[in-house]
Amino acid sequence: xxxxxxxxxxxxxxxxxxxxxxxxxxxxxxxxxxxxxxxxxxxxxxxxxxxxxxxxxxxxxxxxxxxxxxxxxxxxxxxxxxxxxxxxxxxxxxxxxxxxxxxxxxxxxxxxxxxxxxxxxxxxxxxxxxxxxxxxxxxxxxxxxxxxxxxxxxxxxxxxxxxxxxxxxxxxxxxxxxxxxxxxxxxxxxxxxxxxxxxxxxxxxxxxxxxxxxxxxxxxxxxxxxxxxxxxxxxxxxxxx
Numbered sequence: 001x002x003x004x005x006x007x008x009x010x011x012x013x014x015x016x017x018x019x020x021x022x023x024x025x026x027x028x029x030x031x032x033x034x035x036x037x038x039x040x041x042x043x044x045x046x047x048x049x050x051x052x053x054x055x056x057x058x059x060x061x062x063x064x065x066x067x068x069x070x071x072x073x074x075x076x077x078x079x080x081x082x083x084x085x086x087x088x089x090x091x092x093x094x095x096x097x098x099x100x101x102x103x104x105x106x107x108x109x110x111x112x113x114x115x116x117x118x119x120x121x122x123x124x125x126x127x128x129x130x131x132x133x134x135x136x137x138x139x140x141x142x143x144x145x146x147x148x149x150x151x152x153x154x155x156x157x158x159x160x161x162x163x164x165x166x167x168x169x170x171x172x173x174x175x176x177x178x179x180x181x182x183x184x185x186x187x188x189x190x191x192x193x194x195x196x197x198x199x200x201x202x203x204x205x206x207x208x209x210x211x212x213x214x215x216x217x218x219x220x221x222x223x224x225x226x227x228x229x230x231x232x233x234x235x236x237x238x239x240x241x
Contacts, residue, residue, distance in 0.1 A: 184212055
């Protein structure tokens with residue numbers, strides 16, 4: 001698995017290589033805004049519920065999902081082998097062709113520079129960005145604690161990462177902050193494929209409207225939860241008959 005991750009990191013492009021207008025990403029992009037797919041998962045028993053919500057600007061264009069058995073336990077650094085296949089099952093059901101994918105998970109901020117967003121981005125050969133709530137590895141250039149909204153700092157490779165020391169893997173991005181407690185922690189944003197680290201951070205900032213998380217992954221998270229609740233209700237109903 002680790003050898004395959006090294007290969008994927010070699011195949012990935014961590015530079016901007018896309019045709020859409022990055023300035024048009026986000027709720028103000030209008031009718032010509034790129035299609036952005038948010039991808040997230042929920043779990044029920046030994047099944048992954050992989051949800052994809054495609055938006056253009058502030059409008060939802062498509063929702064889809066797949067329910068897939070999972071047989072690999074969660075192992076830090078090997079998340080893509082547990083969740084990648086189920087996500088590909090969901091992406092295969094899409095009728096639209098997104099310009100950009102946002103994943104709830106890491107991209108280049110990974111021990112072997114090949115997180116979930118890199119795996120799937122390379123496999124579908126599309127621009128992809130990873131958005132994680134916690135830092136898997138790497139070192140922030142400055143402490144992220146208590147930073148104001150709009151702040152960002154690079155995450156660079158350290159001894160845990162198979163990359164030259166000081167390589168910029170992604171950014172800690174403070175998308176929201178409030179005067180009230182508790183203090184909001186930053187997101188850890190990194191390129192998955194065909195997007196640079198700096199552009200990844202900027203795109204995520206543009207996609208955060210009222211909340212800490214970008215709208216595409218927030219919508220995918222909500223859709224995954226809805227599907228899980230529906231499955232639970234159906235199965236509990238079957239058990240009662």
